[in-house]
Amino acid sequence: xxxxxxxxxxxxxxxxxxxxxxxxxxxxxxxxxxxxxxxxxxxxxxxxxxxxxxxxxxxxxxxxxxxxxxxxxxxxxxxxxxxxxxxxxxxxxxxxxxxxxxxxxxxxxxxxxxxxxxxxxxxxxxxxxxxxxxxxxxxxxxxxxxxxxxxxxxxxxxxxxxxxxxxxxxxxxxxxxxxxxxx
Numbered sequence: 001x002x003x004x005x006x007x008x009x010x011x012x013x014x015x016x017x018x019x020x021x022x023x024x025x026x027x028x029x030x031x032x033x034x035x036x037x038x039x040x041x042x043x044x045x046x047x048x049x050x051x052x053x054x055x056x057x058x059x060x061x062x063x064x065x066x067x068x069x070x071x072x073x074x075x076x077x078x079x080x081x082x083x084x085x086x087x088x089x090x091x092x093x094x095x096x097x098x099x100x101x102x103x104x105x106x107x108x109x110x111x112x113x114x115x116x117x118x119x120x121x122x123x124x125x126x127x128x129x130x131x132x133x134x135x136x137x138x139x140x141x142x143x144x145x146x147x148x149x150x151x152x153x154x155x156x157x158x159x160x161x162x163x164x165x166x167x168x169x170x171x172x173x174x175x176x177x178x179x180x181x182x183x
Contacts, residue, residue, distance in 0.1 A: 112124055118150045119150065119151060119152060119155075120151075121149060121151060121159070125149060126159060126163055127165055129145050129149060129156075129159065129160075130159070130160065130163060130164075130165060132145065133145060133160055142156045142157045142160055145160070
């Protein structure tokens with residue numbers, strides 16, 4: 001009940017009060033902190049010429065402002081984008097997945113994406129590439145693997161040299177923790 005009364009009191013005569021505020025000539029500045037107000041007053045006493053220069057209108061700047069013209073033209077009956085075009089653009093920008101079901105019992109340990117762009121490999125493909133190369137290095141050379149998986153030759157050579165399959169190391173004691181040798 002009290003909220004309705006308060007709302008009615010604040011909304012009473014709103015339009016007239018707003019017009020009165022708009023019609024006022026000078027905008028009242030926000031209050032300053034007392035220490036800031038002291039420093040401003042002191043600066044104005046020491047430098048009155050700056051205050052006088054600020055009060056006078058600069059005719060050169062006003063002349064420049066009068067030369068500026070802004071023209072806007074609206075083409076009749078044509079909008080940038082109507083509602084149908086906006087929904088169509090949103091739909092094309094990021095389509096929702098068609099299959100929303102989870103893949104249960106995936107044969108691979110890693111979830112494979114549906115599409116892999118050229119020049120990229122999934123973890124499963126990288127492991128498969130390593131296995132082929134380790135089985136027969138002459139038959140599955142870096143050149144052949146790069147063509148087969150559509151990956152850059154330099155990237156394929158780096159994968160074969162630096163990438164390793166994942167290993168599970170059981171830790172029996174803290175002394176069994178593998179250490180990276182310092183160079």
